[in-house]
Amino acid sequence: MASDVPPPETKAEIAGAVRDALAKHGYARLTTSKIAAESDKSEAGLYYYYDSKDDMIVAFLETASDYLVRELEAVEAAGPEETLRAACDRLVVREENADDRGVDVAMMELLSHAPYDEEFRERLLTLERTTLDHLAGIVADGVETGVFRDVEPRATATFLLAAARGSTPLSLALGMDEAGRDLHEQVQDYIDSLVVD
């Protein structure tokens, strides 16, 4: 059993190392030694806090939810239309950044394990629900203030999130660059269609 609960800054440092290792290697090829290579800790140092590679991934997923919320909140722009555009632009990962691309593909791999792994499923559900709540909140704000048509906020947010998640297999995993560019435009066109003329 791991000896201790890590203090917040240690958990954040290890979560960052898991993120970097996942971005480079994916989940199937991930080892604690590869996580240690991205960390300021040794493998023994990691095992002091976590019993297994999967426990370290759970720590990363918990940190990722907080990080995503902070990142989405940081894109807060002038009014719901611009805020929604910026949030969606953030969610549809661009091909240029190899690190973000690798993390997104690894998240897709972790999602494929969710039906078989309750710990992963629980954290990934939190992550996706948090994202969905955030997007739905922006849409609801736009509907209330008369910026957007009278659409159903949660269903609209789900559609946008699905289109963003669908960019990972097409644009990032398979390198269909044109699909990635089309998606960025189409998401913005779709937001156009929500705006009251």
Next chain:
Amino acid sequence: MASDVPPPETKAEIAGAVRDALAKHGYARLTTSKIAAESDKSEAGLYYYYDSKDDMIVAFLETASDYLVRELEAVEAAGPEETLRAACDRLVVREENADDRGVDVAMMELLSHAPYDEEFRERLLTLERTTLDHLAGIVADGVETGVFRDVEPRATATFLLAAARGSTPLSLALGMDEAGRDLHEQVQDYIDSLVVD
């Protein structure tokens, strides 16, 4: 080395066994013995035609492209609007069918390996390009015949395909049933928006 190239019906049988085994176990937990359990062949019988589990998966992916095209062509309905609705309804997998759900989640897992595995990547690219071409063809047909607005067929098809692919992590891998239902409706609403009033 495997002894022989399988005749088409043998390849199809083995591909079907790979599909059933992937649906039940996913890729990480897949073994040739689990494929044999879904096949009328023994493990030795499978190795007569294929050198490895991954070669059997490649055979499944090749067969899957043909199967998908036949399935999409079979949904040919009265005119481009109804054909596009039916094709998209087919692509957004419903939660009720555990077998289809399992295959879709396993496809997402294989996609996450695509950046690291050229054989998988090549077949998955064919599969996604074929699907995209098919959808873009329906949209182009609708634009030419004046049923749809003057949208860009390929970009529109990419958006619909991404939304469909995005239903896998949310609705199938994480069991967000409401997201699945919302997506079916939203895709149809989006197709409404393409139709000339």
